[in-house]
Amino acid sequence: MSWAEQGYSDYTIRSVVVSECELVALRFDTPSSTRWNARAYDSSFGYVSAHGAPLVDLLDPRPGERILDLGCGTGVLTAEIAARGAEVLGIDGSPAMIEQAMAHYPGIDFIVGDGHDFTVAQQYDAVFSNAALHWMSRDPSAVIANVREALVPGGRFVAEMGGAGNCAELTAAMSTAWREHGLREPELPWYFPSPAEYATRLEKGGFIVRLLEYFDRPTPLDECPDGAADWVRMFASSLLQGLPAELVGSLLRRVNELAAPALRRETGWMADYVRLRFAAVRR
Numbered sequence: 001m002s003w004a005e006q007g008y009s010d011y012t013i014r015s016v017v018v019s020e021c022e023l024v025a026l027r028f029d030t031p032s033s034t035r036w037n038a039r040a041y042d043s044s045f046g047y048v049s050a051h052g053a054p055l056v057d058l059l060d061p062r063p064g065e066r067i068l069d070l071g072c073g074t075g076v077l078t079a080e081i082a083a084r085g086a087e088v089l090g091i092d093g094s095p096a097m098i099e100q101a102m103a104h105y106p107g108i109d110f111i112v113g114d115g116h117d118f119t120v121a122q123q124y125d126a127v128f129s130n131a132a133l134h135w136m137s138r139d140p141s142a143v144i145a146n147v148r149e150a151l152v153p154g155g156r157f158v159a160e161m162g163g164a165g166n167c168a169e170l171t172a173a174m175s176t177a178w179r180e181h182g183l184r185e186p187e188l189p190w191y192f193p194s195p196a197e198y199a200t201r202l203e204k205g206g207f208i209v210r211l212l213e214y215f216d217r218p219t220p221l222d223e224c225p226d227g228a229a230d231w232v233r234m235f236a237s238s239l240l241q242g243l244p245a246e247l248v249g250s251l252l253r254r255v256n257e258l259a260a261p262a263l264r265r266e267t268g269w270m271a272d273y274v275r276l277r278f279a280a281v282r283r
Contacts, residue, residue, distance in 0.1 A: 052077045052130045052160075058211075058279055059158040061086040065125040068150055070115055070159075071132020075101030075108065081128065082108050091118060092132075115143045123152045129159035134166070137191035140198075144205035151282040157207060163214050163276030164194040170228055170271060173258035174236070177251050186239045195276060207280035219271040226252075227269035228259040 056077060061067055063085030069078040072090030074097050081088045082105075091113040092098050101110045115136040127147045136143045147157055171188060178186050193201070195214045202209050224230035229252035233240070240248050263270050 053080070055128070055130050055158065055160050055277065056080050056084075058277075059126060059128050059156065061088075061126070066122065068120065068124045068127045070118075070127055070129040070147065071135070072101060072110065073097050073132075075105045075110060077128070077130055078108055078110070079105045089120070089124075091115075115146065117142070118146055118150075120150050124150050124155060125152060126156040126158060127151060129161070131160060131162075133159055134162040134190045134192055137189065140191055140193070141201055141205060144201055144207070148206045148282055153282055155282045157202075157280045157282065158278070160275055160277040162190060162192040163274045164192050164197075165272075166190075166192040166274040167272055168274075169259055169262040170231060170255075173228060173255045174232065174239075176258050177254040180254060181247065181251055183251075186236070189236065189238055192274070193276065198276060198278070202278070202280050206283050208283055209278060209280045211277075211279040213275075213277040215275055215277075217273040217275045219273045220267075221269040221271055224269055226256070228255050228263060229253070231269075231271060 059067070059081070061081045061084045065086045067081055067086045067088045069075075069081060069088055069090040072078045072092045073094075075090050078088055078090040078101065088108060090098075090101055090108060090110040092101070092110070093112065093114050095112050098110045098112050101108070115132070116139055127150055133140070133143065151157065174186055174188075178184070195212050199209050199212055221227060221231060224234075232252060232255055240251075243251070263272060
């Protein structure tokens with residue numbers, strides 16, 4: 001079913017509340033960035049693929065289409081796109097993620113690449129990205145420009161990322177804990193734009209925005225028995241690099257204390273995720 005048939009022919013902004021959600025770790029590495037453990041990611045967060053399925057449905061890959069999966073991680077959704085008959089290339093900045101993707105899906109092409117400056121040998125009918133764009137924080141407009149160059153005229157750009165307010169309670173707890181320990185305010189390694197901000201970037205970057213959804217997605221931290229502290233270890237470990245172990249332990253204990261009133265439930269910890277999902281077309 002085409003976007004027009006689904007009711008997305010005009011620029012649509014939707015605000016949606018979703019009860020269940022994914023916890024994801026797809027990112028483009030820079031020299032100072034977190035190094036993801038691809039094996040642990042797959043074993044602990046394998047349910048990501050189920051929550052990414054609606055985005056693949058929005059992409060609506062067709063047999064024979066050429067599709068680029070930007071920030072593909074270990075390739076689970078890349079494989080889903082390929083299973084629908086598309087010719088797909090997965091790109092990720094983490095060599096460990098790409099190595100695991102190649103091992104799991106030997107019939108699919110994967111390469112290591114940086115979203116800020118990647119180039120491709122051919123243009124694609126669509127670019128897909130799930131939970132990766134917010135890690136490409138150095139120059140989001142450059143990422144959009146590269147995506148545009150990778151697309152044929154009229155090609156689709158379908159993605160989901162963290163939006164403004166994503167993990168606000170978690171990051172506030174981190175900032176307070178860092179200050180209380182006499183450390184500089186942490187330089188957070190992500191980019192969570194508002195819907196208006198990212199729509200403007202897309203339109204200035206040569207895209208027509210067809211769909212924009214902005215919604216809360218509270219995320220159970222089922223694989224994080226130490227709650228917010230485990231979340232920081234997984235997603236913001238670059239901020240802990242070079243610190244003495246005793247200081248790290250004290251910081252993370254304080255993060256848990258500060259975040260618990262908002263994020264700890266009787267059933268366990270939650271992450272206060274906010275998502276931005278969009279579909280755009282290259283002009």
